[in-house]
Amino acid sequence: MAFITNEKDAGGKPVDSLVAERMGISYGELSQEKLEEYQLEAFKRTLRLAKERSDFYASLYGNTDPESLKSLKDIQALPCTAEADLAGNEWRFLCLPSSDIDRMVTVPTTGTTGKQKRISYTDDDIRKAIEFIRAGYEVMNCRPGERMLILMSGTSAGSIGDMVRKAVEPLGVSIEVFGSVTDIQGAYDKLMEMRPEIVEAIPWHAAALASYGKQFGNPEKGFIRSVNLSADVVPDSVVSRLERLWQCTVHRHYGSTEMCIFGGVECTAHEGYHLRPCDILYEIPETDGEGKGEIVITTLDRVGMPLIRYRTGDIGKFTDGDCACGGRLKRLLKVYGRKRDVLRFGQCEVYMADIADALYRCDEVTDFEIGLEDHRLSVCAKHLPGTAVDEGFVKDELMSLKGLRKAQEMGYCILELSFSESRGFASGYDLKKNVEYTK
């Protein structure tokens, strides 16, 4: 097998090289400006196709002439689409007969309707996602001969496990898919048996395993080199727990089913997510004073089920300028969590991800549940049976969140903190964490 070796291994270059290749230019010619010209043309192409072939887009963008768009700024005048448009209406988004769709993924919506949404991909969409994540693993310095343990579900064709396998095997990395961490001890035993250099996991699951291993002095730190976290927001405290207890490097991924799983990867410089801008246009059309706002995506190259100005529900922030790794394109600096998981108490705002961040500063916390009923905020911190949690410390960390402290002081919110024991995560739990709202 021919391994992809060092020549392409310089920092973020593999991802940028892939972008240049897609654009049909050399790596040396690549610039943000050139990319944006490419994105505008690709957007126009997608809009033209969608208007011609999809009933939904024909009615939404009926009055828009793609040729009238002269810059990416002009795109911002077009209406956005959202999950609510999609759920139950997927066929209206299709631009190909359903016989030409190669994979359809059904996922629950983030709303409270209990509806599901179906996202369709062609083989070409899946191939492009795999190519991107392969370049991503090169950026993360995956080396020939290394082994990767995937603590996420998916062995069927087109699942995460299958896509990661197809991405990393040409790099000479072997892979085993364990599945979700329903039993922390069982997953830890697998880790110790396989001794992988790379672990791919959901942030909460990886943090729980490190917590479990702490009882034995974390011998797994002897072989784990890199941990890649995806499928949900990644709090800083989860990253620092893993870096400290496993003495490894931690990379965050950003993605969603709508993006065909992979949307961005953090390189070894850890200065934001390198994106896949030839396949997806990322916008943050409305930002607050700090530059934070909802991420809106347009698929630039999908002919089966294109998504145009689709509100992801994720709050993020861009960063301009070059990455320390040498990457020259605009990156996503941070993902703060989802819009629906921003709790508002009067004037005070608290992100679910910040609550999680505070909880995971205590090494014994392995999981959590957050519920809101009227102004009663219930936070349940979970830990392994037999481990003691410093309850005062956890409470202090929660109170260090300015929005939460203020909301309590002003009487907008009553925090009810509880603790419970847990040995694992519910089956099929590789869905994103939610705040449970009770009206």
Ligand SMILES: [Zn+2]
């Ligand atoms: Zn970089």
